[in-house]
């Protein structure tokens with residue numbers, strides 16, 4: 001399959017449809033964040049049971065990445081995207097109608113599964129439909145614009161829950177998927193010349209060989225550890241702990257806590273395209289960019305956590321901007337995976353890499369909860385600033401592991417990658433290393 005040399009109108013339409021589906025997936029994934037109070041009342045559950053929704057979703061998402069990557073390499077993006085969209089739509093419909101906690105948990109598991117089938121498919125479409133030198137930019141743009149789904153989940157969903165009630169609000173959300181499925185059927189082709197791209201049949205030895213070959217390349221491991229090190233802080237803050245940390249740990253008002261989380265999304269928007277351009281122009285320095293960004297995140301957290309009393313509001317804004325940049329920085333991992341694997345292993349390599357950040361986020365979300373409970377007397381959830389300081393400091397362990405691994409695999413990858421060839425990739429057409 002030849003790489004296109006220009007961006008055709010069909011490439012734009014395929015990308016827009018893929019982006020819309022990813023946007024809807026981020027919307028569904030985040031749609032519980034503003035419904036916490038309504039959920040505790042509807043299902044009569046505690047804060048810990050509410051947090052279980054988020055953990056379960058992250059667990060399913062991370063656990064599905066490798067199987068989904070293999071499915072995309074075997075059946076193509078179009079088929080897997082349709083399957084994911086159908087799952088998300090049905091599951092969100094089920095969540096709308098669920099009236100017990102177990103039923104709601106089952107629905108969230110399937111939302112997580114459908115969500116897990118989205119991003120890797122879109123990455124594969126970008127890598128197939130766009131000229132090689134444009135891939136890093138459009139990959140970043142996809143990740144960045146998709147995050148707007150979280151904004152849609154915050155504002156209109158709050159309105160819908162207040163005005164339409166739980167069932168109607170979630171049913172309307174679910175119906176987005178029906179319209180999109182029709183668009184996928186009409187518009188989306190796996191490649192410029194094929195509606196469906198089918199890879200070789202999957203036998204157990206073939207799957208094992210393909211995964212082992214991807215993992216054996218130090219570039220795939222470098223991508224994994226890059227993704228692992230960069231995004232967990234932003235994910236843990238945006239999905240669960242940001243609001244309580246700012247309000248209870250840093251004595252900010254609810255309005256300021258909301259503004260801080262919104263600014264984090266704006267930082268993602270601003271940083272994504274810039275990083276996409278930088279990665280396309282300087283592929284040899286991708287790991288240096290990641291190391292610099294992680295160092296900045298660690299520094300910002302250290303200033304906030306070491307500040308006597310609670311940190312000033314301006315410093316918290318600096319924190320969310322720097323932490324937010326970690327989201328787009330994690331996308332650099334996919335680019336390293338792309339230039340380290342042949343096309344037929346691209347999606348499964350992306351699946352391996354995508355596990356990194358979500359596994360780290362899941363561990364952090366759980367550990368923060370455990371440390372908060374440990375540092376708070378009795379069974380109260382009235383967490384103190386000191387308890388939050390302990391809990392947030394656990395991130396240092398994850399950063400330390402991630403940074404050591406990024407440095408190790410950067411050295412190993414640079415040994416097997418030819419710099420001229422890699423930088424040539426930015427202007428020629430065939431991914432090689």
Ligand SMILES: N[C@@H](Cc1c[nH]cn1)C(=O)NCC(=O)O
Pocket residue numbers: 119143144147231268272326327328329330331354357
């Ligand atoms: N790091 C995210 C994407 C991102 C881009 N900018 C901020 N976040 C990622 O890995 N995404 C996968 C997904 O399914 O969302």
